[in-house]
Amino acid sequence: MSVLRPEIAQSWHRIESCGLDPAACIDVGAVVEPDPGTRLRRAAGPVLTALEGHLRGSRFALVLADRETRLVDIRFGSPELEPVLQSVGVVPGQLFTEQVSGTNSVATVAELRRGIAVVGAEHYLESLKRFACYGVxxxxxxxxxxxxVLDITCLTADASPLLRPFLLGAAQQIADGMLAEARGSHRRVLAAFEAARLRAAGPLVAFGPDLVLTNDAAADLLQPVDHAALQALRHGRPGAVHTEVELASGRRMVARVEPVGGGGFLVELERPERPSVVRVAVPVPDRDWHAELRPRILRYRAEQANVLVLGEPGTGRTTVATQLAGAGPVAVLAGALVTVAETHVPLAEATGGGTLLVEDAHLLAPAVAAHLGHEADRRGVRLVLTAGLDGLPPGETAAFGARCPVRLELPTVRSRRDRIPALAGALLRERAGGAVRFTTGALRTLAAHDWPGNLRELATVVGYVAGRRSAGDLTEADLPPGYREGPREPVPGALWQAERDAIVRCLESCGGNKVHAARRLGISRTTLYRRIRELHIDPEALRERPA
Known part of the structure; x- marks a missing residue:
């Protein structure tokens, strides 16, 4: 092919450095149901409907992507183009960054922040080379x-130089609609803030769409990471919230959160009625997830108490158990693997004032648990055990754990969403220094995730992000695809299974064709894509299954 234009060549170079194969297909298994309630969607809706009318009968498609470069609305001038674009991954909810979709007038416009046309062979992916597109x-x-990004796409045979002016006016109309709506929402938030400011005796913050208002007390007290933590308090809580929070400075405050019309809310901060526990030798609060337990850990270690540490995987059970054991002689056993014969050396090491640390004690074989209990009593060995939240199974293992009068339950990450932004920022500084930082939006997204793997999972995600960029701001788009919004997992049950069975049967009868299946089920394509993902259905496997 001829020499690429500079902006296209630069895009190809960026993509090659990410390792994307030109022969790759866009994975439509990662689609996310687009949120119809965003300011962009609401402002764009009437504009796209009007444009759709102008394009009716033509082989053009209008594509709207949000700021994360996810496709959120697609309109077709002619229905014959719809399955063609779907076959290459142009579906609502699909992430369309350059790392996923190569060079095109959605991904590359988002990268360059200016309008660009990509025609035919200028596309990086082979599957897109038959298309021409222009985006602004x-x-x-x-x-x-x-x-x-607003994009118009067609087959190369239908490309026209009139695409650019056609889109520019439409993009401006969408921006005007966003401004009009934001002004209305901001007026409501500002009015609520002014009313609260007259009575507020302490720090006050108001959050609206792309808006943060603070009084002087809050401006002096809060750091940027605190804004994300305070916004996380609203996650999954539609009404008023009253809770204690820890700020990045280490200060503890009581936060009173009140919703405001238009998606905004007020946060009023005040000191706790009772003073917080004085902490001794506590590490930096944002990095020390177990800071609230630190006084108890220090006390039990000093008392040489027998302790059972309970927590979900990834909550730091081993770390806390090691801290409880202290600096004296410590022998460690793995509950899942140890046999009676293998306990002799560790028991000898812990005899005479030492500690026996048994990890995953709930996995001990009953005979091993009985032997350890007998020997611990005989030798005067101190015990520190770890187990899951369900504790120890009945029988000999529970009897062994009964020697621990103290039980220490570790918090999950999702139970303290307000602390996730500070912790994520601290983990990032450990791995990348001060050259990169999370934006408030990225921290807000991290705080919304459920983190079933707790601290270990969060540290893994931060390490992944830190390894991909050496400087600048890390936004939501820099997070791994599964972490760009809080997951929405189904709750298995009879209804869940019945819905899954119905969709599976329909996909089987349609040979795995999701477009036909959606029509037969009487639901939209986007709803079907979302339910396929949430119900853990593999359409490819159904397509390969014999009739």
């Missing part, structure tokens, strides 16, 4: 930040 960025007029 949409800028939020209120904040000046990138808000999304």
């Amino acid at each position: 960025p949409i800028r939020d007029p209120l904040t000046g930040r990138h808000a999304g």
